[in-house]
Each structure stands twice: as C-alpha cells, then as structure tokens.
Amino acid sequence: MTASADAEAAANELTPLADYLGSVLRRLRALPPLDLDLTQAHGNVLAEDVVAPHSFPAFDQSAVDGYAARWEDISGGGRGVGYVPTQSGGPGGRNVRLNVVGDLGAASWRPVRLTPGACFSVAAGAPLPLAADVVVPVEWTDQGMAAVEIFRVPKRGYGVRRAGEELPAGTLLARAGTYVSPALVAVFAATGIGHVVVRPSPRVVIVATGDELVDVGRGSQPGQTVDANSHALTAAAAEVGALAYRVGICDDDPEGLRGLLEDQTLRADLIITTGGTGTGPGDMVRRILSRREGSRAGPVTFTEVALYPGTSLGFGTVGAEEVPVVCLPGDTGSALIGFEVLARPAINLLAGAEPVFRPSVRAHLLETISSPVGLREFRPAHVAERRGGGYTVQPLNGGPYTLSGLAEANGLMVLGERVTTAAAGSTVDVLLLDRRR
Structure with missing residues (x-):
C-alpha cells in the first residue's frame, strides 16, 4: 500500500467535521433570557421580537433650523405680507416677506397655529405649528426677527418630519436573535422602549494545561513553552461577545485539574481548555476527563475529527451543574482553528445569536x-x-x-x-x- 493510500485509509477512520459539529451543537441550548435595562442590553442578543410601542417621530416636527410656514403663502397663492422685487426668489422673481409671530424650540410644548401671511422661527426638532407644511432653511432667508424675507422657495413638505414617518407604532423593530447594536439601542429608546428581553452574554472560562507552560514575558527554553493559548483564546472569546475569564496555567496534576474545573463551574456557562487532548503520556486532560467510573463513561468525549490543523477535540460537561466544556489542542495555531470551528459556534448558540457560523x-x-x-x-x-x-x-x-x-x-x-x-x-x-x- 502506498503512503498516500495509507494516509487516505487513516483519514477514513476520522469523524467527518460536519457530523461532529452537528452532534455537539445539538447538545447545547441558549441561555435563559433576562429583562435588561436598555443601557445594559448593548452587545447582547434579543430573546424575543421587539415592536415599537410609539411612533417615531412622536409628533410633527422641524427637520432643520428655519421658518415654519404655509407653502401657499410663500409660493404666491396666499396672502403674505408682500413681495419684494428682486432678481431671484419667489414667484415672478420676487422675494416673499412674512411676519414672524413667535419662536419655537425643541422644548416647546404649547400647540400653536399659523395664520395666513405669518410664520414661526423654529429650531430643528421643534414641534411644528398647526397648518405649517414647509420649513424654509435659515440660510435661504435674511434671518429676520419681526419679519423675514425669503430668497428661495422650497418644495412643499421640505424640512418637515411627520409623526410616525420613519417608524409607525406597531412596527417590528428587530426579531429575536438580533444583536443589540448602538443604533438599535437608539431606535428602541426613540420609540419609547426602556427594557428589552435578551440572552445574557455567555461567561467563558479559559484554562491552559501543561507542566511545560510558563507565563508570557519571557522566551521559551527547552522544557518550557510560553502560554500563548490562554491569552489568545480569551481574546477570541471576547471578540465573539462573551464575558471571557482567563484562569491561567494548570499543571498536569489530576486532582488539581479536577478541583480547578469544579471551582470554575460556579461562574462559567462554558469552559475551554487547551492542551492535553492527544493520546501521549503527558496528555492529562484527556486521561482525566474521559476516565470511566465504574460502568459510566467519563463526562467528556474526545474525538479524532477530520480537521486540519488539529484533529483531537473534546466536548462534554463537568460539575454537578453540567457546564459544557470544549477541549482544544495545545498547539496555538490548532487551538485557534479549533476555537473557530467548535468553540465560537458554541458561544454563539449559548448567546442565542443567529447564525452561529461566520459568513x-x-x-x-x-x-x-x-x-x-x-x-x-x-x-x-x-x-x-x-x-x-x-x-x-x-x-x-x-x-x-x-x-x-x-x-x-x-x-x-x-x-x-x-x-x-x-x-x-x-x-x-x-x-x-x-x-x-
């Protein structure tokens, strides 16, 4: 048998990646939902659809600083104060002059009505006077205070935002599974929403294992390997949106490893270990977590997956709370690929995010x-x-x-x-x- 045939025969004994992922992800469930204040919801995933309880804008308002008027008064069809002959501006080359009967700011609340030939000075966001259907920008006028001369006539409706124009009440703002972005927070707030029901960000604990590991800040020497994995995987989990906690280095001590994992189940929704997934004499994680107790199989199953780089992956649960655990290889590049393939989808599934895989x-x-x-x-x-x-x-x-x-x-x-x-x-x-x- 040729070398290539030997390699193909060996690969045929491996579990296809798609089958393995399917079997793992089917065992996970999204975390229970929480009702959070809007300011705390950013970065989480919605657990239910969100519908606008109120319209946005909530009332007719000015979109620009200027003068709120009746369009027929400035277009020549009304009874404005008068027309001033000029080379530009209103109908027939004449500017339009209107009486300014008041000022309206964003905090104005008393309803007012326009009469023919009059206008209000308005700020952007101010409520529109009744009967107003156009806002002339300040720069298109002489900026008069008692009376204003209009040099350029806008189209009807210019500078006006009608109530519910952008988001009428009852609009579906976002579906369950949507990531709560800063812009979505603004949309919720603008339509009167103060709380939303979300999936909490998963708490992910990262543990690096191995007697050979030393912390960062030094170079590797024979018999020593700098722990790059726990730092990199903590960053990777945070990038997904998890609350990531780096525990650090755990020696290849069976009781120490059991005790550490048991302690971490109290604050973790997912535990990620790196190192010790192979079948060599020093692969303590696999030996401890897959050990049979009487007639029962160990809590974690290690599988040889048709994946390159890194074929040995582990998945199961630990502790009385049965916290999911993902076991990744010790090689840093293989660990990061294993995170992309297995841990990242698991975190997204716990968070209720859709889709769980990268585009x-x-x-x-x-x-x-x-x-x-x-x-x-x-x-x-x-x-x-x-x-x-x-x-x-x-x-x-x-x-x-x-x-x-x-x-x-x-x-x-x-x-x-x-x-x-x-x-x-x-x-x-x-x-x-x-x-x-």
Whole structure:
C-alpha cells in the first residue's frame, strides 16, 4: 500500500467535521433570557421580537433650523405680507416677506397655529405649528426677527418630519436573535422602549494545561513553552461577545485539574481548555476527563475529527451543574482553528445569536495549493473584493505555520476532505473573519 493510500485509509477512520459539529451543537441550548435595562442590553442578543410601542417621530416636527410656514403663502397663492422685487426668489422673481409671530424650540410644548401671511422661527426638532407644511432653511432667508424675507422657495413638505414617518407604532423593530447594536439601542429608546428581553452574554472560562507552560514575558527554553493559548483564546472569546475569564496555567496534576474545573463551574456557562487532548503520556486532560467510573463513561468525549490543523477535540460537561466544556489542542495555531470551528459556534448558540457560523463567500484562488487527503483544512488567507465584482483569495501560511498565517489573515479558506490540490483560478469557500483593520 502506498503512503498516500495509507494516509487516505487513516483519514477514513476520522469523524467527518460536519457530523461532529452537528452532534455537539445539538447538545447545547441558549441561555435563559433576562429583562435588561436598555443601557445594559448593548452587545447582547434579543430573546424575543421587539415592536415599537410609539411612533417615531412622536409628533410633527422641524427637520432643520428655519421658518415654519404655509407653502401657499410663500409660493404666491396666499396672502403674505408682500413681495419684494428682486432678481431671484419667489414667484415672478420676487422675494416673499412674512411676519414672524413667535419662536419655537425643541422644548416647546404649547400647540400653536399659523395664520395666513405669518410664520414661526423654529429650531430643528421643534414641534411644528398647526397648518405649517414647509420649513424654509435659515440660510435661504435674511434671518429676520419681526419679519423675514425669503430668497428661495422650497418644495412643499421640505424640512418637515411627520409623526410616525420613519417608524409607525406597531412596527417590528428587530426579531429575536438580533444583536443589540448602538443604533438599535437608539431606535428602541426613540420609540419609547426602556427594557428589552435578551440572552445574557455567555461567561467563558479559559484554562491552559501543561507542566511545560510558563507565563508570557519571557522566551521559551527547552522544557518550557510560553502560554500563548490562554491569552489568545480569551481574546477570541471576547471578540465573539462573551464575558471571557482567563484562569491561567494548570499543571498536569489530576486532582488539581479536577478541583480547578469544579471551582470554575460556579461562574462559567462554558469552559475551554487547551492542551492535553492527544493520546501521549503527558496528555492529562484527556486521561482525566474521559476516565470511566465504574460502568459510566467519563463526562467528556474526545474525538479524532477530520480537521486540519488539529484533529483531537473534546466536548462534554463537568460539575454537578453540567457546564459544557470544549477541549482544544495545545498547539496555538490548532487551538485557534479549533476555537473557530467548535468553540465560537458554541458561544454563539449559548448567546442565542443567529447564525452561529461566520459568513462565507466564494472566491477565486490566486495560486495553486495542496491539502492533506481526507481532512477538511482551514487555511489562513487574505480575501479581497474584485473591482468588477466577486472576490479573490491569497493563501497564507498554514499547516504547522498556521499561527503566523492567522496573524495576517482576514479569512479562512475551507478545503474539503476530498480536495488534495486546488488550482489557481479555481473557486473555493472562504470564511470572513471580522477583524478591524
């Protein structure tokens, strides 16, 4: 049997990624909803549809600083104070002059009515006088106080915002599953909403395991590895919108690991471990969490998944509260890919966010690449929009060099299990990373 045939046979024994993800995500449920004050709701996901209880704008108002008037008075059909001959302005090359009978600001509340030939000086946001159907901008006038001369006549309705023009009462403002953005907070507030029902942001605890780990601020030496994983995964969880807590480093001590995880179940909706998922002599996480007790299987199942880089992933629950736990590999690049593939969708599902996966596009590959047989590869890439439409994608470092590639990437190419070579010019799927650049 050839080496490639051996590799394909070995890959056939792995669990397809789609099957594995389906089995994991079906075991998770969104967190129970909370009723939160509007100022606290930002960053969460709505647990139910939100309907406008009141209209926006709530009343007829001026959209600009200027003079509220009747359009027939300034268009020549009314009985204004008079017309002043000029080379521009009103009908027949004449400016229009109106009496200014009062001032209205945003805090004005008494209803007033316009009479023929009169106008009110108004500020943007001020309630409109009854019978007003146009606001002449200040810069189109001589800015008079007792009487105003209008140099330019706007169209009927200019500068006017009618009640409910933008959002009538009863409008569906947002559906369940919608992320509460700053703009959505403004929409809720403007229509009279003070509280919304949301899914809370998941509390995610990150634990790095291994006797070889040392904290950041120094270089690695033989027998030591700097703990990049817990810092990176904490940042990744926060980027999704979780409340992320980095516990730090846990040695390969069975009782210490059990005790640490048990303690963290009190403040976690999800625990992420990194390291120890393989079958080597030092892979303590797998040995401890998958251990059978009597006739019962361990709380966490470790699976060899058709994923590259990193094939060993674990999922299950820990503690009396049965808090979900995701176990990722120790290699930093593989851990970050495992987070994208497994932990990120889990966090989104707990938060009630839809969709749980990143958006993707089809893009034209700029160079020929190879991919391991039988494995679904996630390769860091740079994706760009083409001037004529569509996307191109430039592959970056992958495989054992995934970490350096991820630092530059704004996308992840997805190459299926049956793809061994992707030719330049072919079309591939690319997950879009929401990096702020």
